[in-house]
Amino acid sequence: MAWGCTLCLALAGGALLALLVQLLRWLRADGDLTLLWAEWRGKKPENELRGKVVWVTGASSGIGEELAYQLSKIGALLAISARREDELERVKKKCLQISNLSDKDILVLRLDLTDRSSHEAATNSVLRHFGKIDVLVNNGGRSQRSLFVDTNLDVYSAIIELNYLGTISLTKHVLNHMIQRKRGKIVTVSSVMGIMGAPLASGYCASKHALQ
Incomplete structure (x- = not known):
C-alpha cells in the first residue's frame, strides 16, 4: 500500500x-x-558570437537577411551569400548602418547553391578573406505551392537539388576546414514540414525531411 x-x-x-x-x-x-x-x-549570442566569422547562405531576403542584421548588431563578422548580388549589397549596407562593423567585416559572395562545382571556390573565398569559418548557417532554399498531381518532376528535382543536395555539398566543404581546426558550428535551417507533411508542398516537405 x-x-x-x-x-x-x-x-x-x-x-x-x-x-x-x-x-x-x-x-x-x-x-x-x-x-x-x-x-x-x-x-548569450552577444557573448558567444562577437568577432566570430559567420557564413549565412540565402542572405538576400527572408530569414537569412534578418539573421545578417541581428548578427551584425552583436558584432559577428559576416559572409553573406545568395544568387542576387545586388540584394546582398543592400543587406550589407543596412548591416553597416545598424552596427559597428566596417566594410571589410562583411563579405558579399554571390553563390548559387545548385552549382555544386562552385562550392569549393566559394569556401576558399571566405577563408582567404577571414582566415577561418566559425559558423555556417545553411539557410538557402526555396518553397513550393502546388498539388502533387499537377507538379512536374523537374520541380521536385530542382527543390531537392537546392534545399538538400546544395546544403549537403557546401557543408562538406566547410566541414573539412572545421575538422582541421577542430572547432566550428554548423546550423541548418529546416522546417516543421520536415517532420510532418503539409498540403501543396510535397516536394518541399521531402527536401526538409531529408535534412532532418
Missing part, C-alpha cells in the same frame, strides 16, 4: 514537473528549452 502511494506521488510529481516545463517554454523559451538553459548559464 505504501509502495503504491509512493508511486502515485512520484507520478503526480512528474506530471507537475512536465507542466512546469511546458509553462516555462511558453513564457520564456519561445519553444526552445535549450536556448533558455543556455541563457540561464550566461551563454
Whole structure:
C-alpha cells in the first residue's frame, strides 16, 4: 500500500514537473528549452558570437537577411551569400548602418547553391578573406505551392537539388576546414514540414525531411 502511494506521488510529481516545463517554454523559451538553459548559464549570442566569422547562405531576403542584421548588431563578422548580388549589397549596407562593423567585416559572395562545382571556390573565398569559418548557417532554399498531381518532376528535382543536395555539398566543404581546426558550428535551417507533411508542398516537405 505504501509502495503504491509512493508511486502515485512520484507520478503526480512528474506530471507537475512536465507542466512546469511546458509553462516555462511558453513564457520564456519561445519553444526552445535549450536556448533558455543556455541563457540561464550566461551563454548569450552577444557573448558567444562577437568577432566570430559567420557564413549565412540565402542572405538576400527572408530569414537569412534578418539573421545578417541581428548578427551584425552583436558584432559577428559576416559572409553573406545568395544568387542576387545586388540584394546582398543592400543587406550589407543596412548591416553597416545598424552596427559597428566596417566594410571589410562583411563579405558579399554571390553563390548559387545548385552549382555544386562552385562550392569549393566559394569556401576558399571566405577563408582567404577571414582566415577561418566559425559558423555556417545553411539557410538557402526555396518553397513550393502546388498539388502533387499537377507538379512536374523537374520541380521536385530542382527543390531537392537546392534545399538538400546544395546544403549537403557546401557543408562538406566547410566541414573539412572545421575538422582541421577542430572547432566550428554548423546550423541548418529546416522546417516543421520536415517532420510532418503539409498540403501543396510535397516536394518541399521531402527536401526538409531529408535534412532532418
